[in-house]
Structures are given as structure tokens and as C-alpha cells.
Amino acid sequence: MSLHLQSDISISRRGQFRRRDFLRLVTAGAAAGGLVSWQDVMAESAPLLRKQGMACILLWMQGGPSQFDTFSPKPGHANGGETKAIATAAKGVEISENLPRTAKVMDKVALIRSMNSKEGAHPRASFLMHTGYLPTATVKYPTLGSIVAHEIGDHEFDLPSFVRIGQRGPGQSDTAGLLGVNFDPFAMQAQDVGRMPQNTTLTTTDPRYLRRLGLLKDLEGDYAASGGKAEVADHAKVYAKAASMVRSPKMSGFDLSKEPQKMQDLYGNTPFGKSCLLARRLVETGVTFVEVALGNWDTHQDNGERTKDLCGQLDQPYAALLTDLAERGMLDKTLVIWTGEFGRTPRINPRAGRDHYPRAFNMTLAGGGVKGGQVIGKTDSGGDSVTDRPVGISDLFQTICHSLKIDAQKENMSSIGRPIKIVDGGEVVKEVFA
Amino acid sequence: MFHRLLHLPIVLTGLLGFTASAAAAELSNPLEVAAKVDASLLAELSTSAANPMQRIGDEEFLRRAYLDIIGHIPSPEEVTAFVLDPAKDKRAKTVEKLLADERFGENWGRYYRDVIMYRKTEDRAEIVSGQLEDYLKTQFNTSASWAKIATDIVTATGDGTENGACALIIAQQGQPEEVVSEVSRIFLGVQIQCAQCHDHPTDRWKREQFHELAAFFPRTASQLILTPDRREIKVVSQDFFLNRQPPMGNMRRRGTAEHYMSDLKNPTDKGKLMEPVFFATGDKLPLGTKDADRRGTLAKWITEQDNPYFAKAFVNRLWSELNGEGFYEPVDDIGPDRDCTAPKTVEYLAQEFGKTNYDIKWLFRAITATSLYNAPSAPRRNPDQTPMQTNVAQRLRGDQLFDNLLNALGVSEPQPPGGAGAMGALYGRRFSPRGNFNTVFGYDPSERRDEVAGSIPQALVFMNGANVNAGIRANGRTALAKTMSEIKDDQSLVGEIYLRVLAREPSSNEMKTSLAYIKKVGNRNEAFEDLQWSLINSTEFLHRK
Structure with missing residues (x-):
């Protein structure tokens, strides 16, 4: 009976089930008898395997990197500053001299130089770039990692499907939102990279740990009997999942010491290098989405010097990640996104800085079926505005969904029952793909 | 039976008005109101009277009341003392004691901080979250009325790190559409923002009405300046306007003279000029009204007794928090086209609450004295089961x-x-x-x-x-x-x-x-x-x- 019920639920048009829908479908007796719990339905309604093995790594450049000093140098123009352009492995594509190693892997990268939006404030622009929507008070739009974990993650996997490395800022509001806490990012502090994440190490011996869980189970009976049956069942499911996670051999996916020294050297002994290596290791272990943040791109002062330094932190790990994924045969099924929330002003300000500029900026895509070695879109000679093939945020989200084989038209329900499309509007940038 | 009951309290307060001289004595007795709520619920939900609501034991009541009112569980000593206390009115006395506890304001200050801050569209508003919590704590502990709190928040100006009432506007970056959506949701329980882009299919609100509400806030803005040498996060009010270049993108650092409803077919157009009209009562202000008058008048209209939503929204939320099931669900969606499990009961309780001039502690006294509050908790009911037959367990915040x-x-x-x-x-x-x-x-x-x-x-x-x-x-x-x-x-x-x-x-x-x-x-x-x-x-x- 319960199997029938669950298949009923999983063909629902909305694709997402609320507890009240669930209760509507389950007879009072079945629910009260604890035959099926909410967590059961959550698990059953999910695809059983990471869909077609696709995964995604988002390299989030917090603060908004200068396009002029990363992938879109303008050495002949006053707006270009002192940054020179260098040739790359992609014929005819030049990028900033700040990224020499990246230049050698540009044959794997599709570079979009015509990104544009209207949002020039960090929080709104970050939210937009993570969710495809502007923040509103009433609908909590899910962040990309949660969407991907929800759509193509393996829900029976021991580890979380979405790991976020490095906290971006206080009160950061892009979470799983309307998709629910099961799809929230599993957050790791940057300083914990290389170590086990917080609270995942047993504080007792394993036998004692199991003994404690046994006592907990035995003591739950009275609470369950006095009207708490459903809560106790849900609680037990969450604890079982948490316990199987911390005791899983897959937790070694977090352990960088398992990587040969040569591999650690390839990525470099820096926080961002280690984070990128961890991202690859986690994807290899079966995690669907890893977001890694590299901060401080908000260069209102001394843009040239600071961006050069930041590119120094980015260059080796980014090139290593693409090379390593390709050598392991994982790149075809792993989309690597490099972007910030916006770009920076064409004109250099009196403090040698560049300010926020959403009107024309750049980002890159690699892997996941993306055709490398190409540039999409153009700006005018001074980089003030897009002159060819403008790409909006919705277009980018459509393109990401296409790569990951996610149906961008699918609707999820907001808490007040409003259907929300995964992506609203926009079109796939077809040239991105071969 | 029901109608007779409904008329009783009005008579009762009338009588009290003659006899009592102190204003406080004019409040309906919350315990009497609770008894009438019980009877009204019974009548509306037509359950078998042969199956009266059970009453939880003292230990269970005490933990529930402590967590609900002050956010802490009782100490072992408090549990023992309460269980051994032979007094008949010990539950009401405990409620009274807890309402006088500092932690009452702390608990509910944090609750409403979350109500406001979980919906923030400006992450950096987190900076004023502590100030908001402190402001609310003081209000709850000094028995400020819900009308005063609403007025403070709707009319707030100044530095958010000094005046916590600014937090709602700051949390929405002072964007008129977002601010009024939140004001309407929190203080009226009306999700009018659904009409922001189109007339709502299942609601009566028109797109114009939403933008007429937004027209109370065009002159208000939230300024957030965080540089190494300057830190300001404040609500500013402006009544003089020069012709300035519009800021880049959607940044909004200062207000505009009036609100315009955008033309959806032609987004670059300036849109339609909107007058400030309050949808709930139809009251309106002329164009050109100063910011302080716009928001001050709106606050007055929101908190007036003839606004059908203000008292009901608060009653519904508090009832839902204390009994685990709201008359309307979710708690902030009580519009006229929404289903209500017991409309006469919520109406009656809201009227009584209104008569107290929105005395928050009074409402706690009344709801905690109802049979439902003293009933055992059971799992969330199935949709086809009769509502409000038990209290419902809730996950702690x-x-x-x-x-x-x-x-x-x-x-x-x-x-x-x-x-x-x-x-x-x-x-x-x-x-x-x-x-x-x-x-x-x-x-x-x-x-x-x-x-x-x-x-x-x-x-x-x-x-x-x-x-x-x-x-x-x-x-x-x-x-x-x-x-x-x-x-x-x-x-x-x-x-x-x-x-x-x-x-x-x-x-x-x-x-x-x-x-x-x-x-x-x-x-x-x-x-x-x-x-x-x-x-x-x-x-x-x-x-x-």
C-alpha cells in the first residue's frame, strides 16, 4: 500500500511535496500507525542516483572581479590600465597576463564577455547570480547548488549533495529556500579545508556511539506514544542519515592527506588551492555540487595591484582543476563555473580602484559538455557596453541547466502556493555547446 | 447558543464601564473571554460535547507555558514548587509571573526579530538585527501596545544602529514595494504583494491597490554606507527633490517625490502616478503629502479599530504559536478570500483584543486560559479531521x-x-x-x-x-x-x-x-x-x- 502511495506522490506535477499534500494522500490510519513518514516520502520522491553522473563546481569570486584584469584585458585603451594581454591555448583568445597558467587551459574554457545585469549592490547581485532571481520578502528562491542537488543529486548518498566551502558573508541569504533544509548547503569554513568538517568526528568509540544511539531509541517510546509518533519517526530518519554520514567510509572524501603529494603540489598549498582540490575529491566521491568562494575582489582601491594578487591565488588552482578533471575523464560530466556577482567600472577611479559595474562583465564555463577555446560576446573598445551577443542572468541559468540536464521550466511551490520556475525567462546560449 | 454568547462580552464591558473608574479595569477579564472563546469554538466546530477536551497535567503545562512565554524550560525547583502548589488558580498566576519576567520580552523580541529578518532582501541589514531585538524586548517588557510597535516601525527614521524600529525598512532596503509587502504581511496578514505584477487570480486585490499602498513610502529610503571610514545604515525621509540623474541599476539611496506603477508592457516608461490609498479602509491622502504625514497617517489607519485586519492578524499569529494551529494558515495570510477554521471565534477574540487597545499581555492571559491551551498535544491533524481538538507540538526556535x-x-x-x-x-x-x-x-x-x-x-x-x-x-x-x-x-x-x-x-x-x-x-x-x-x-x- 505504501509503495502505491509513494508512486502516486512522485508523479505529482509540481515535483515537490508538502507535508499537507502528503497527509491528504495518506489515510489517517497509515499516518498515525507510522507506516510512512514525511522523511520516507522525501526520500522516495527523489531520483535514486545522481542523474547521469553530472556534477557542478561553482568557483565564486566574491566582490566582483575586474574583467579588465582577468579575462578581458583592453591593453590598447585607457580603460585597460596597466594590465597586458597574453596569448592562450585557444587560438585568437587573449586574456590578462595575470593568469599565465589559466592561459594554457583556455582550450577547455568558454569565455563569456557579454554578461550584463542591472544589479550593482553586492547582496542583491550575489543573490541574483546564485538564484537567477532578485530577492523578495515572500518567495525564498533556492540557490543554484540547492537546485542542482534537488534535481540531479543522489538522495541516498551518504554525504550531502551540496557542499559550500568558505562562508561568503554574514546573513548570506541564498539557501535552499523553498526547497527545504534537506537541500541546504553543507557549509564548511575555509580554515577547515583539509580537516574533517565540524561535528563529523565521533567523540566516543564507535561501539559506545552505537550504544548511545540505542539508548536514545529506547527512550523515545514514551514521547512517541503520547502523540509524538510522527516527530519521533522523522527525528530517527535524520539521525540515521547523520550517523551513517559520519560513519561512512566516503567521509574520506574530505581528507586531503589521501591525495598524493604531487597532486597537492599541482593545486598549490594555498587556501583556494586546497579548496579546489577538495572540490574535485568530493565530486569524485559522489557529491553533486561544490561551491568554493574566493573573496576580496571588491577592489575600490588599488585595483591593479590587488587584482594581480587575487589572480595569483586563482591561477594555479583553476588551471589545475581543469587539467586534473580532464585527465581523470571527469570534465565532460563536471561543469565548472567561474563568476562573481558583477564586473568593475571601465574607468579607473582616483584611488586607482574600480567600482561596481554590472552592465558588461565576464565569466567562464568549462566542462559539462561546454565547447572550450571560444569567446562569446563582445564589448566596445572601452568595455563600457556589450556590442555583441548580450547574455543575461536568466540566459546563463538556462545554459547551466542545459549542461546539467535539468529541466529549467520545472516549477516548485513557494510557501504561499505560488509555482516558481527553476529559471524564469532567458534562453540557452547554444554556442556554448559543441 | 452561539449568538447569545457573542453578545455577552459587549454587555459585560458596558457594565464595567459604568462601575470601574480606572481605565485598566475596563479591560474584559481575559479568563471570562477565554471561557467564551471555548464555547464559541465548540459551537463553530460542532464536535461532540460528550467528548470534552482533556486537560494536561501540571508538569506538562509548566514546560509549555515557560517555553511559550519566556523561551526557557522551568528549573527542577520551579517544577517541584508548581506541582506541589495546591492553589486553584496557579496556572493563571504562573502566566502572570512569566509575563512580568524579563525573559518574556527577550523571547518575543527574538521571535519578531526573526519574523522581520528572515524576510530581509538586504543581507547587510543583519547589522541592525541586534538593535531590533533590543527595541522589541523593551516594548514587550514595558507593555507597549501592538499598535505602538506597529506605529514605531511604520514611521521609523534615523540610524538603525540606534533605533531598532528602523529594521523592517532597512531589511527591505527602503524599496517601497518590498516595505509595504512586509508591513501588510506582518501587521495585516494580507499578502497583497501577490498583486504587485498582476491582479491576483484568487484574491480580490488589484494591482493598483498594491501600488497605492506603495505610494505611502516613495519618500522613504534606506541608506547603507559601509566604507572603512564611514558606517551608516539609516532610514531617511525626504520631501525636497532636485532633478537628479537616476542612480545606476536598481540602487536606491534616496526617495522620490511620488510612486509610479510601472507599465509592464513598456518597462522603460515612467509608469502611472499613484495616490496613497489604504486598501483595507479606502482612506486616501493627496499627492504631495510629506513623508512624515504619509507614514504617520498610514500607521494611524492601520491601527484603527475599524481596520478589520490589524487585531485579527496578531490574534491569529499568537493563537497559532500558543495552540499550534492558526485560524488561518499560514499565519500571515488571513485575507478576505482565505479559509478560516472558526471565523466567529477569531472575530470575537480580535474584537476583545481591539478593545484593550491591543494589550499584548492581555491576549497572552486570554489564550493561555483557553481549554485548547490546556489540552494535551497531538500530532498535526489530517486535513479531513476536525480542527483545533488538541494542542499541537511545535519544534522550538x-x-x-x-x-x-x-x-x-x-x-x-x-x-x-x-x-x-x-x-x-x-x-x-x-x-x-x-x-x-x-x-x-x-x-x-x-x-x-x-x-x-x-x-x-x-x-x-x-x-x-x-x-x-x-x-x-x-x-x-x-x-x-x-x-x-x-x-x-x-x-x-x-x-x-x-x-x-x-x-x-x-x-x-x-x-x-x-x-x-x-x-x-x-x-x-x-x-x-x-x-x-x-x-x-x-x-x-x-x-x-
Whole structure:
């Protein structure tokens, strides 16, 4: 009976089930008898395997990197500053001299130089770039990692499907939102990279740990009997999942010491290098989405010097990640996104800085079926505005969904029952793909 | 029977008006109102009178009331004293005592902080979250009326780090559409923002009405300047306008003279000029009205007795929090086209609440005296079952759980590490141990409570968290070590631990299981550590039953 019920639920048009829908479908007796719990339905309604093995790594450049000093140098123009352009492995594509190693892997990268939006404030622009929507008070739009974990993650996997490395800022509001806490990012502090994440190490011996869980189970009976049956069942499911996670051999996916020294050297002994290596290791272990943040791109002062330094932190790990994924045969099924929330002003300000500029900026895509070695879109000679093939945020989200084989038209329900499309509007940038 | 009951209170207050001289005495007696609410519910929900509502025991009542009113569980001493107290009115007296406790304002200040801040569209508004909490705490503790709080928040100006009432506007970046959506949702329970882009298919609100509401706020803006040498986050009010270049993108640092409704077919057009009209009553202001008058008048109209939504929205929310099921669900969606489980009852209670001039503590007294509040809790009902036959258990909010954990471990609140930098100080509360805990355990209190789910990171904190596991040790300077050295008898010790962690004595079953476990383990220290660990990790610990 319960199997029938669950298949009923999983063909629902909305694709997402609320507890009240669930209760509507389950007879009072079945629910009260604890035959099926909410967590059961959550698990059953999910695809059983990471869909077609696709995964995604988002390299989030917090603060908004200068396009002029990363992938879109303008050495002949006053707006270009002192940054020179260098040739790359992609014929005819030049990028900033700040990224020499990246230049050698540009044959794997599709570079979009015509990104544009209207949002020039960090929080709104970050939210937009993570969710495809502007923040509103009433609908909590899910962040990309949660969407991907929800759509193509393996829900029976021991580890979380979405790991976020490095906290971006206080009160950061892009979470799983309307998709629910099961799809929230599993957050790791940057300083914990290389170590086990917080609270995942047993504080007792394993036998004692199991003994404690046994006592907990035995003591739950009275609470369950006095009207708490459903809560106790849900609680037990969450604890079982948490316990199987911390005791899983897959937790070694977090352990960088398992990587040969040569591999650690390839990525470099820096926080961002280690984070990128961890991202690859986690994807290899079966995690669907890893977001890694590299901060401080908000260069209102001394843009040239600071961006050069930041590119120094980015260059080796980014090139290593693409090379390593390709050598392991994982790149075809792993989309690597490099972007910030916006770009920076064409004109250099009196403090040698560049300010926020959403009107024309750049980002890159690699892997996941993306055709490398190409540039999409153009700006005018001074980089003030897009002159060819403008790409909006919705277009980018459509393109990401296409790569990951996610149906961008699918609707999820907001808490007040409003259907929300995964992506609203926009079109796939077809040239991105071969 | 029902109609007679409904008329009674009006007569009653009329009589009191003649006899009592002090204004306070004119309030309806909350206990009498509670009795009428009981009768009204019974009439409306037409359940079998032969099956009267059961009444929970004293221990269960006490934990419920403590968690609901002050956000903490009672201490073992308070439980014992209450259970042994023979007084007939001890429940009402306890409610009174708790409403006078500092922690009442703290608990509800944090609650409404979450109501406002979980919907923020400006992440950096987090900076004023602590100030908002302090402001609300003071209001609740000094018995400010709900009308005063609403007025403060709607009319707020100035520096958000000094005036916490600015937080709602700051949280929405002063964007008129977002601000009025929140004002309407929180104070009126009307989700009028659905009409922002189009006339709502299942609601009566027109797109124009939404933008007429937004027209109360065009001259208000939120200015957020965070540079190394300048930190301001303030609500500004402006009535003089020069022709300025519009700011780039959607940044909005200053107001505009009037509000325009955008033309959806032609987004670059300036749109249609909107007059400020309050949809609930139809009252309107002329174009050109000054900011202070716009918002001051709106606050007055919102809080007036003839606005049908203001009192009802608060009653519905508080009822839902205390009884686990709202008349309307979700709590902030009570518009005229919404289903209501007991319309006459909520109407009556809202009217009585209005007559008290929105006295918050009065409403606590009334609701906690209802039969439903004193009924046992059961799981969330199925949609086809009769509403409001039992109280419903609810997952505790982050702050309540954090305090519960501190209580259970017998430790005082850890403070954030000192010497934080300027940004650290700004976001101090966010990164305090409590703030970090809330990041993992907190939830938006306006969400349907039955859809708030537990998460793996939460389980990991309780299962493996270093602080939890250090706190439950049987040796060293922990509360457990102290209790273990004082109480040598295992049975009494089990009882004591249950009281401290769950504020109740163990059942005979639980006692048997615990004692058998202690015997099986054969190591007293380990066994009691495990027992305390299990109770802290239990479902009951996470819930208000």
C-alpha cells in the first residue's frame, strides 16, 4: 500500500511535496500507525542516483572581479590600465597576463564577455547570480547548488549533495529556500579545508556511539506514544542519515592527506588551492555540487595591484582543476563555473580602484559538455557596453541547466502556493555547446 | 447558543464601564473571554460535547507555558514548587509571573526579530538585527501596545544602529514595494504583494491597490554606507527633490517625490502616478503629502479599530504559536478570500483584543486560559479531521533551543571572543555562539510550522558537537559531575537529570530503561553521560509539546 502511495506522490506535477499534500494522500490510519513518514516520502520522491553522473563546481569570486584584469584585458585603451594581454591555448583568445597558467587551459574554457545585469549592490547581485532571481520578502528562491542537488543529486548518498566551502558573508541569504533544509548547503569554513568538517568526528568509540544511539531509541517510546509518533519517526530518519554520514567510509572524501603529494603540489598549498582540490575529491566521491568562494575582489582601491594578487591565488588552482578533471575523464560530466556577482567600472577611479559595474562583465564555463577555446560576446573598445551577443542572468541559468540536464521550466511551490520556475525567462546560449 | 454568547462580552464591558473608574479595569477579564472563546469554538466546530477536551497535567503545562512565554524550560525547583502548589488558580498566576519576567520580552523580541529578518532582501541589514531585538524586548517588557510597535516601525527614521524600529525598512532596503509587502504581511496578514505584477487570480486585490499602498513610502529610503571610514545604515525621509540623474541599476539611496506603477508592457516608461490609498479602509491622502504625514497617517489607519485586519492578524499569529494551529494558515495570510477554521471565534477574540487597545499581555492571559491551551498535544491533524481538538507540538526556535541546551548543561551563555575587528563588532551578535547556533537551528517563524524540518547539520551539532560532549562529561566541572557527587542513588539521579533536561520526572518505563542501561554498561560515569546525551538528543528536547 505504501509503495502505491509513494508512486502516486512522485508523479505529482509540481515535483515537490508538502507535508499537507502528503497527509491528504495518506489515510489517517497509515499516518498515525507510522507506516510512512514525511522523511520516507522525501526520500522516495527523489531520483535514486545522481542523474547521469553530472556534477557542478561553482568557483565564486566574491566582490566582483575586474574583467579588465582577468579575462578581458583592453591593453590598447585607457580603460585597460596597466594590465597586458597574453596569448592562450585557444587560438585568437587573449586574456590578462595575470593568469599565465589559466592561459594554457583556455582550450577547455568558454569565455563569456557579454554578461550584463542591472544589479550593482553586492547582496542583491550575489543573490541574483546564485538564484537567477532578485530577492523578495515572500518567495525564498533556492540557490543554484540547492537546485542542482534537488534535481540531479543522489538522495541516498551518504554525504550531502551540496557542499559550500568558505562562508561568503554574514546573513548570506541564498539557501535552499523553498526547497527545504534537506537541500541546504553543507557549509564548511575555509580554515577547515583539509580537516574533517565540524561535528563529523565521533567523540566516543564507535561501539559506545552505537550504544548511545540505542539508548536514545529506547527512550523515545514514551514521547512517541503520547502523540509524538510522527516527530519521533522523522527525528530517527535524520539521525540515521547523520550517523551513517559520519560513519561512512566516503567521509574520506574530505581528507586531503589521501591525495598524493604531487597532486597537492599541482593545486598549490594555498587556501583556494586546497579548496579546489577538495572540490574535485568530493565530486569524485559522489557529491553533486561544490561551491568554493574566493573573496576580496571588491577592489575600490588599488585595483591593479590587488587584482594581480587575487589572480595569483586563482591561477594555479583553476588551471589545475581543469587539467586534473580532464585527465581523470571527469570534465565532460563536471561543469565548472567561474563568476562573481558583477564586473568593475571601465574607468579607473582616483584611488586607482574600480567600482561596481554590472552592465558588461565576464565569466567562464568549462566542462559539462561546454565547447572550450571560444569567446562569446563582445564589448566596445572601452568595455563600457556589450556590442555583441548580450547574455543575461536568466540566459546563463538556462545554459547551466542545459549542461546539467535539468529541466529549467520545472516549477516548485513557494510557501504561499505560488509555482516558481527553476529559471524564469532567458534562453540557452547554444554556442556554448559543441 | 452561539449568538447569545457573542453578545455577552459587549454587555459585560458596558457594565464595567459604568462601575470601574480606572481605565485598566475596563479591560474584559481575559479568563471570562477565554471561557467564551471555548464555547464559541465548540459551537463553530460542532464536535461532540460528550467528548470534552482533556486537560494536561501540571508538569506538562509548566514546560509549555515557560517555553511559550519566556523561551526557557522551568528549573527542577520551579517544577517541584508548581506541582506541589495546591492553589486553584496557579496556572493563571504562573502566566502572570512569566509575563512580568524579563525573559518574556527577550523571547518575543527574538521571535519578531526573526519574523522581520528572515524576510530581509538586504543581507547587510543583519547589522541592525541586534538593535531590533533590543527595541522589541523593551516594548514587550514595558507593555507597549501592538499598535505602538506597529506605529514605531511604520514611521521609523534615523540610524538603525540606534533605533531598532528602523529594521523592517532597512531589511527591505527602503524599496517601497518590498516595505509595504512586509508591513501588510506582518501587521495585516494580507499578502497583497501577490498583486504587485498582476491582479491576483484568487484574491480580490488589484494591482493598483498594491501600488497605492506603495505610494505611502516613495519618500522613504534606506541608506547603507559601509566604507572603512564611514558606517551608516539609516532610514531617511525626504520631501525636497532636485532633478537628479537616476542612480545606476536598481540602487536606491534616496526617495522620490511620488510612486509610479510601472507599465509592464513598456518597462522603460515612467509608469502611472499613484495616490496613497489604504486598501483595507479606502482612506486616501493627496499627492504631495510629506513623508512624515504619509507614514504617520498610514500607521494611524492601520491601527484603527475599524481596520478589520490589524487585531485579527496578531490574534491569529499568537493563537497559532500558543495552540499550534492558526485560524488561518499560514499565519500571515488571513485575507478576505482565505479559509478560516472558526471565523466567529477569531472575530470575537480580535474584537476583545481591539478593545484593550491591543494589550499584548492581555491576549497572552486570554489564550493561555483557553481549554485548547490546556489540552494535551497531538500530532498535526489530517486535513479531513476536525480542527483545533488538541494542542499541537511545535519544534522550538533556535533561541529557545540554545537556552534549553545551556540549561541542560548547566552553563551560562558563552560570549563571542573579544577583540573582534570593526566588521566583527558590527556583526557581533551574528557571529556569537548564539548567532552561530541560530544559523543552524533557526527558522522563519512565519512558515507553516509542520513544514519546518530537522536537518543533518543540526543532528551533527547535538550528536558530535565538541561543546555538547564536553558539557555532558561526568568528571571535571560540569553540572553532571556536580550532581553525580551530590546524588549517589541511581534512581534519584535519573530523576534529577530528566528534570533538568526535560523539566519532568521520567515515566516508570523510562526509569526502567535507564536503570537497566546503567546496569548493563557497568560504568556509572559512562552510563550517566550516555543518558544525558540521549535526552539532549531526544525528539522531546527539540519540541514544545
